[in-house]
Amino acid sequence: MTINRRDLLGYGAAALGAATFGLPRAAKAADELTIAYNVNLPSWDPTTGPSAVNPTIQGLYQSVFDQIIGQKPDLSFTPGLLTEWGWNDDRTKVTMTVRDGVKWHDGSPFTAEDVVWSLQRAGDEKTGNPIQFVWKNVNNFKIDGNKITGDVVQFDPVYFKWMSFLTGYILPKAYYEKVGAEGFEKAPIGTGPYMVDKFERNAFLRLKANPHYWGTKPAFENVTIKFVTDAASRVAEIESGSSQVTLEIPYEEYDRLIAKDGLAGSIKNVSDIGMIFFNDIEAMLDKNVRQAAVMAVDKELLVKRLLRGYGQPIATLETPEYAAFDPSIKVEHNPEKAKELLAASGYSPKKPVKFTIQTTKGFKPKDYEMIQAIVGMWRKVGIEANIEVYEIAKHYELRAADKLAPAAFYNWGNSIGDPTTSTGFAMYGPSPHSVWDSKDLVDMINPLWGEKDETKRIAGWKAVDKYIAEQAYVLPLIQYAQPIVHSKKVNVVQHVSGALLPALMTPAA
Numbered sequence: 325m326t327i328n329r330r331d332l333l334g335y336g337a338a339a340l341g342a343a344t345f346g347l348p349r350a351a352k353a354a355d356e357l358t359i360a361y362n363v364n365l366p367s368w369d370p371t372t373g374p375s376a377v378n379p380t381i382q383g384l385y386q387s388v389f390d391q392i393i394g395q396k397p398d399l400s401f402t403p404g405l406l407t408e409w410g411w412n413d414d415r416t417k418v419t420m421t422v423r424d425g426v427k428w429h430d431g432s433p434f435t436a437e438d439v440v441w442s443l444q445r446a447g448d449e450k451t452g453n454p455i456q457f458v459w460k461n462v463n464n465f466k467i468d469g470n471k472i473t474g475d476v477v478q479f480d481p482v483y484f485k486w487m488s489f490l491t492g493y494i495l496p497k498a499y500y501e502k503v504g505a506e507g508f509e510k511a512p513i514g515t516g517p518y519m520v521d522k523f524e525r526n527a528f529l530r531l532k533a534n535p536h537y538w539g540t541k542p543a544f545e546n547v548t549i550k551f552v553t554d555a556a557s558r559v560a561e562i563e564s565g566s567s568q569v570t571l572e573i574p575y576e577e578y579d580r581l582i583a584k585d586g587l588a589g590s591i592k593n594v595s596d597i598g599m600i601f602f603n604d605i606e607a608m609l610d611k612n613v614r615q616a617a618v619m620a621v622d623k624e625l626l627v628k629r630l631l632r633g634y635g636q637p638i639a640t641l642e643t644p645e646y647a648a649f650d651p652s653i654k655v656e657h658n659p660e661k662a663k664e665l666l667a668a669s670g671y672s673p674k675k676p677v678k679f680t681i682q683t684t685k686g687f688k689p690k691d692y693e694m695i696q697a698i699v700g701m702w703r704k705v706g707i708e709a710n711i712e713v714y715e716i717a718k719h720y721e722l723r724a725a726d727k728l729a730p731a732a733f734y735n736w737g738n739s740i741g742d743p744t745t746s747t748g749f750a751m752y753g754p755s756p757h758s759v760w761d762s763k764d765l766v767d768m769i770n771p772l773w774g775e776k777d778e779t780k781r782i783a784g785w786k787a788v789d790k791y792i793a794e795q796a797y798v799l800p801l802i803q804y805a806q807p808i809v810h811s812k813k814v815n816v817v818q819h820v821s822g823a824l825l826p827a828l829m830t831p832a833a
Contacts, residue, residue: 355543355545355546355831356544356545356546356548357544357548357568357569357826357829358547358548358549358566358567358569359548359549359567359568359569359570359824359826360550360552360557360558360562360569360570361383361384361549361570361571362380362553362555362570362571362686362687363378363380363551363553364551364553364717365381365525365551366717367509368508368509368512368523369495369505369508369509369512370382370385370389370493371442371445371446371453371493371495372452372491373452374717374721374724375717376454376490376491377454377455377490377491377720377757378717378720379596379735379739379821379822379823380716380735380737382490382737383822383824385493386516386825386827387516387518387531387547387826387827388512388516388518388519388520389493389494389495389515390404390405390493390494390514390516390539391404391405391488391489391492392404392405392406392439392487392493393405393406393409393484393488393492394488395739395740395821397817397818397819397828398820399595399645399740399821401485403423404423404487405423405434405494406420406421406423406439406487407421407422407423409484410484411476415479416476417474417476418462418473418476418484419471419472419473420471420472421470421471422434422435422470422471423538425538426515428536429513429515429519429536430496430499430513432496432498434494434496434515436469438495438496438497440465442494442495443465443474444463445495446459446491447459447460447461448460453491454490454757455486455491457755458482460477461478461480461483462475462476462477462483463475463477478773478774480773480774481744481774481775481776482744482745485740485745486745488739489739489740489745493514495508496513496514499513515534515537515538516534516537516827517533517537517539517542517827518533518542518826519533521546527550527551528548528549528550528551529548529549529551530546530549531546531547532546532547533545540827542826543830544829547826550567552567553715555572555574555689556686558570558571559573559574559577562809562811563581563584568811568813568814569809569810569814569824569829570808570809570810571806571807572687572806572807573807573809574689574690575631575689575690575807576632578591578689578807578809579632582809586812586813587810587811587812588810589809590807590808590810590816591806591807591808592805593635593636593804593805593820594803594806594818594819594822595643595645595646595739595741595820595821595822596735596736596738596803596804596806596822597638597643597735597738597746597800597801597802597803598688598733598734598735598736598801598802599641599733599734599735599736599750599798599799599800600681600698600731600734600798600801601723601728601731601732601734601760601798602614602617602730602731602759602760602796602797602798602799603759603760605730606679606730607677607678607679607730608679608731610677611795611796612665612666613669613671613677614795614796614797615662615796616665616705616706617702617707617731617796617799618655618796618799619655619656619657619661619662619665620657620659620662620702620705620707621657621702621801622657622701623637623638623802626802627802630697631689631694631805635802635803635804636802636803637801637802637803638801638803639654639655639800640653640747640790640800641736641747641750641751641789641798641800642743642746642789643741644803645741646746647741647742647743647782648742648743648746648785648786648789650789650790653786653789653793655800659705666705666706666707671706671707672706676707677707677708678707678708678709679707679729679730679731680709680710680711680712681695681698681699681709681711681729681730681731682711682712682719682729682732683712683713683714683732683733684713684714684716684719684735685713687735688735688804691733691735692713694801695711699711719732719734723757723759726759726761732759736750739820739822739823743782743785743789744772744773747785747788747792748773751769751788751798752765752769753765764791764795765792765795765797768787768788768791771784772784806818806822814829814832815829815831816829817829
């Protein structure tokens with residue numbers, strides 16, 4: 325076998341990780357699984373802080389904690405820690421039925437009190453839940469056995485959908501109050517299919533199957549998840565056999581690897597979208613600049629050349645799977661018109677408008693290369709953008725503080741497919757997840773938050789999407805296809821949310 329320099333470096337990194345942390349270079353038994361993951365895990369509380377709204381981390385959280393309402397791989401909802409849920413006729417109360425017979429990882433019983441405590445904690449702005457503005461909409465909970473009722477403070481049509489999404493987890497009341505936030509970080513427990521066996525920050529996570537699990541018992545008794553943020557190193561992990569599963573690698577490497585003996589793959593369009601935030605500062609306050617920046621980008625070419633045909637271009641912050649997707653909304657690719665718009669504001673290729681664009685590198689397949697290509701397209705029409713690379717954790721920090729650069733690449737996840745959780749949170753100025761703050765858009769969106777007529781609500785969001793496209797307040801790029809490569813000894817079920825779940829993996833026959 326011939327090993328090139330890239331392979332040699334990758335193999336060296338894998339061997340170093342095994343030597344340093346005592347990790348297996350390959351699974352040693354049928355009940356052991358090793359995964360090379362693309363992000364680190366900053367925190368063990370899935371309900372507070374910036375990491376709680378990182379879609380890529382949810383696969384780690386869902387391995388240890390159950391979501392309140394479950395979601396199947398096709399994104400359809402299914403009973404989880406709640407077996408029933410709903411509204412009364414006038415939408416003034418919620419009712420929930422808590423699953424019986426569930427135990428926490430320490431063997432203590434899971435109860436309705438845990439649910440109420442967690443929901444109240446999530447709705448308290450002091451606890452730092454990034455989605456607090458959703459959870460605060462129901463309070464005055466009452467418990468009767470395994471039945472819970474709550475009063476609606478403000479109707480939110482996606483309240484129950486959020487229970488399958490970001491921060492939609494239940495924590496153990498008695499245990500958390502006993503050990504506190506610091507103790508929970510050191511020894512987290514949930515009700516999920518796996519328990520934390522060992523955790524080395526920025527290195528690896530070792531899981532073991534939960535013997536008390538109420539659902540289907542995981543096929544793999546032991547799972548080691550290596551945090552491998554460099555894409556080339558993840559390729560080396562799977563090619564060397566150090567890991568049996570990996571994800572989010574360059575598409576050309578996906579095609580190459582699945583052709584090799586012993587390896588297979590899965591690639592599907594998932595609910596994630598690639599986008600560029602425009603911050604309402606500096607050059608982005610000029611509509612001509614924004615429109616030119618959008619018109620100059622050839623999304624079809626990006627998909628064809630950089631992404632090898634995987635994924636698809638999008639014109640709004642909605643994909644075909646989202647409830648408010650409107651195929652009639654088109655965004656023109658027209659470099660000549662982009663030049664005219666820039667000229668009207670005094671810019672040209674010889675006298676370009678200048679700003680910074682921030683991006684991750686290796687977090688998603690071809691993220692950095694895609695931004696490089698876009699910057700090249702911009703240069704031709706009169707935009708000079710300086711690329712600044714940051715880690716995904718830094719993006720969350722800057723976005724929450726409204727300090728992103730004028731342009732910033734991001735991967736937006738929306739596994740519940742509702743327009744509030746794509747266009748809504750990304751573009752509503754008061755949201756901590758938005759950096760565009762114009763009053764016109766806030767006024768359009770405000771009435772939609774509590775709209776009880778579903779047909780009217782979705783139509784309203786489509787109108788918002790159309791207006792955003794006309795004003796060029798954001799640059800939607802693509803719906804991602806997620807590449808997963810795995811050993812043929814492992815069966816992998818791909819989840820359309822993009823979450824990589826070891827509980828869905830089984831040894832191949």
